[in-house]
Amino acid sequence: MTVADPEPLRLGGMALRNGLLVHGPTMWAASVRAPDGSIATASGRKPRVGGPVEAVPGARGVLRLGEAMAVIPLVKRALPAARLPWQDARVVGSAVAVMAGGALLKRRRGGGGVAAEAALAGLSLLPSFLALRGGELAAYHGVEHKAIGAYESGAGDARDATKEHDRCGSHLMAPLLASNVAGAALLKKVVAKPGPVSGAAVSLASIGIAVEVFAWSERHDGSRTTHLLRRPGHELQRLLGTREPTEDQLDVGRAALAEILRAEGR
Template identity: 30%
Template sequence: MPLVLGGQAVYEGVMLRSNNHMTIAVRTATGKIALHSEPLNQRHKALRLPFVRGVVALYDAIALGLRGLRLSLLMGLSEEEKHIAEPHNFAWQTILGLSLAIVLFVALPHLISAQLPMDDRWALSGIEGIVRLFVFIAFLWFVGRSKEAQRLFAYHGAEHKAVHAFEHNASLSVDGLKPFPPEHPRCGTAFLLLVLLVKIALFAFLPVGGWQGVLMRIVMLPVVASISFELLRLGATKPIFGWLSLPGLWLQKLTTREPDEQQLEVALAALKELLRLEGLIVHSHNNSTRHSLTEGR
């Protein structure tokens, strides 16, 4: 089975993962690159079946994403700043973030569309989807105006360039990563956009109005994720379905930026370390330091 890589941007760095390992590379407060790696639990074959794997991928994206962000803060912050990453602070920030996402992208669009004097469920679901898409794009645009988000989006682009370089057997160097675009068809942004579009079709069959309708939409998220994941795979792997990736690639104009050479160095360090763990190369980044974080999973 060919090696498939994924990942995300984290605080001042990049997280890359395969089916077997996760590696995080972070530019520390001293300017050095710190590395952290750990093995991933192997999934049962049944969890890799079509339509099941989408739900697993959604869980992994949330769980590993939050863990990667947490570890990157511990690796990258100075000693004076690490108090903001204390476990109880991070836990509350995570709960607040997930709650805000449910309110903005599930409850608000539904409650707005439910107020319209219409009986056609398909029309209401379409309006709900348009409102949800507008809120999502507006949120990305607003958040993306901050300097911190700009750096995170640049690391997002660096992560994509590293994955592109691996997939195209390019030189494992900063110059080898530069020619590739900062967008990637398997990006989580593309996945989220497909989720928004699939919801329009599925939510037309759900009750409209009240918190019962909101709860039903939350319960249906695993089904939406499974269908969206399969569509994402089709767009990324089958040329005839390449058009499925286009909206996600366009939306990544908001969530990626062209990285600088230092950010590419970080992404390259994560890529080399992951390939070393997979036995595909012998040496990893020469100027990096490895962190041994004993924090519980």
């Protein structure tokens, strides 16, 4: 970039099974590879919830994630050919199995404590691992990082960027699991028989804490603590979460990036 160029937009994204969804400050854009081989693209305004809650640590993270999830039905309506990460029978089956296994562990008399909560947290990752196992989703995850990374750095084309990114959602995993295990263990000490409502409260609090840790890491980029916090996420991206995409897949990412910049007035 030259001195006269504006600061790059802060972009986020989500890999689809056949394309890429990109979030901008106010708009979303998505491109997918249609069954006939063409690239279909759409964009629209993001749902936004404002108010005092935006300034509340923890709650603001849950709010932003909720807004990101609210975009998904808009994408499906605009692009019926879009295939979401969990649109796979194995992923749905594993999610059902995890729910059943979690209920069984919770019913076991001797299965309480930190060990059981850690086992439940580990089981919860199984659907995500299966979703990435097929390769195409992992490749489009790589497209997401390479397209956004190349744009943010001004380094050139997406093919030259790395497939790992410091703002990947994988960096939420470690603080999310740790806070979930700690919160569930604490809940059992203060509530005689934790129910679904208290469990949901712990899950929401864990999400809020994880997002705050994520945001803190971005504000302190380059610190040793940030490096340690991001290490699990980078390893997850490197080993499982991302794969080097093909040129055809990169073309889909380029289309999504061009559309979000157009929609945001850049």
